[in-house]
Amino acid sequence: MQPALAISQLSKTYDGNFQALKGISLTVKQGDFFALLGPNGAGKSTTIGIICSLVLKTSGTVSIFGCDIDTDFSQAKQYVGVVPQEFNFNQFEKPIDILVNQAGYFGIPREIAVERAEKYLRQLGLWEKSHAPSRALSGGMKRRLMIARALIHEPKLLVLDEPTAGVDIELRRSMWDFLRQINAQGTTIILTTHYLEEAESLCRNVAIIDHGQIVKNTSIKELLQQLNKELFVLDIREEITATPEIAGYPITLVDGHTLEVEVEKSQSINQLFAVLSERGIHVLSMRNKTNRLEELFIKMVEKNLSGASHD
C-alpha cells in the first residue's frame, strides 16, 4: 500500500540563505493521525507549505499517495486538503460562496458543490452563518470554515497547521471529535500543534522537528514510554507542616494539604502510598502535574539545541 505521504531528503533554503529544512525524510501511512511537532521556526509550516505547493522546495521529493508533487501535481493536489495557520479566505465573501468556489477550483460541478457545502457547514455548525459575510464570523467559526473548505473536495489527506490555535476549550474538544470522526472514516490527518495534549489525545504517530531536522519519528506510545519520571501532585486530608522524607521518592511540600512527588517508572506508587499511610498521611486524590509529552518534547528540543551549538 502506498504511503499517504512520503518525503525524502526535503530541503528548503529561503532568500537570505536561511535554511528552513535540512534534508528531512518522513513517511505517513494511510489512515494515520500524525502529529508534526516543533517549536516556532522549526520548519513545520515550511514542510506543510511544500506539501500543498505554497512553498517551493529547494531539493528532495514529496509524493502523496504515490503521486509526485513535481511530475503529477494535479493528481497530488486532488488528494490534499489544507487548513493553514492564518485565515486566508476573502473576508468579504459568504461562507457558502467560499466553499462552492473552492469546489469549483477542484473541478467539482456546482450542484454537487452546493450539496457538499451545506453538508460540511452543517457538520461544523456554520450553516446558520452560511450567508453572512465571513468577516463577521468569530475566530472559532473562521477556523471551522477553513476546515470545511479543506474538506469540500473530500481529500484523502487532510493537513492542519495549528487548527485550534486561539480556540476555546469547548470548541477545541468539539473540533477534536470532528477530526477523530473524519479520521475514522479513512482520511489521513497530519496535524501541527503547539498543544502537546492535543497531539497526545488525537495522534498515533509523531515526528518532532527542530532547526529543520527531524529529531524523533515514532509512535506517541513509544515516545511516552521513553519518559522515566513523572511528577504527581497529591492532595492530602490532614494538614502537615513538615515535608515527609521517604527514601527514593523526592517530595516537595507545596502547602499544608499538597505534596509533589517525583516517581520513576521502575518505582511502585503502591509502595509510596503504603509508606504515607503508615505515617498517617491519607491521600485524597492524585494527578499528574506536567504534560508528559511536553516534558519529553522540551528535553528533545534542548538536546538538539545543545548538539547544534557544538556544530
Next chain:
Amino acid sequence: MTSQQKWIAFITIVRREIHRFLRIWPQTLLPPVITIVLYFVIFGTLIGSRIGEMSGLPYIQFVAPGLIMMSVITNSYSNVVSSFFGSKFQRNIEELLVSPTPSWIILLGYVVGGMCRGLGVGLIVTVLSLYFADFSLHSAPITIGIVLLTSLMFSLAGLINAVFARNFDDISIIPTFVLTPLTYLGGVFYSIDLLGDFWGTVSLINPVLYMVNAFRYGIAGISDINIIWAFAMVGLFSLTLFLVALNLLEKGARLRS
C-alpha cells in the same frame, strides 16, 4: 484535471470575478460612467462646439470613440489589478494555488473577468455617448475585434502589475504614472497630425494610439494609423503580456515563497 474540470474551474473564477465587481458596483461601474459623462459634457459639448472639426469629424464624434476606449482600458486594467492584488493581500489567492487548477486557467479566469468589466463599462459608455453624439458603425468586426484585444491586453497588464505589487501604492503607480499619460497622449482628444513630425513619430511607440485609432476607424471610418498595423501591434503586445503573465504564474513569482 480533465477538460471538463478545467472548464468548471475557469467558469468559477470568471463567475466570482463578475460577482465581485457587480457587488461593489458603486466603486466599479458608477465612477467611470460619471467621469465619462463629464468628459462628454466638457470636451464634447461645451469646448467641442468651439473647436469645430478634427480629421473631418465634429469634435464630439472624434472624441467619443477615444472616450469609450479609455473606459475599456482603465476598467479592464483596474479590475484585474485590484482583484488579484486583493487576493494576494488577503491571501485567498492560496485557495487557487493549492488547487489543481493550472496556471493558464487562473490567468484566463482573471483576464476574462477583467474583460467583462472593461467591456461592460464600455457598453454603458457607448449607450450614454449616443445621447451626446450621432455616429454609425463603419465596421463591426474591426470595432469588436479591437475592443476585445484592448481589454485583453490591459487585463493582462493589470495582472502583471498585481503579481509584482507589494502594497496598495504599487497598484496605483502604474495607472497614475503610465496608463493615464499613455491614454491622454494616445490620440483620444486629438489627431497626431497636430503634433508635427517628431512628436508624431514618438507617439507611434504608444500602444494606446493604435487601439484608439483602430476603434475610431471601426466606428467613424477614419484613422491616423494603418489598421492592419494597429491590429498587429495590439496583438503582439497582448501575446507578449500573456506569455510574461503565464511565466510569472508558473514560477509562482511573489506568490509562492
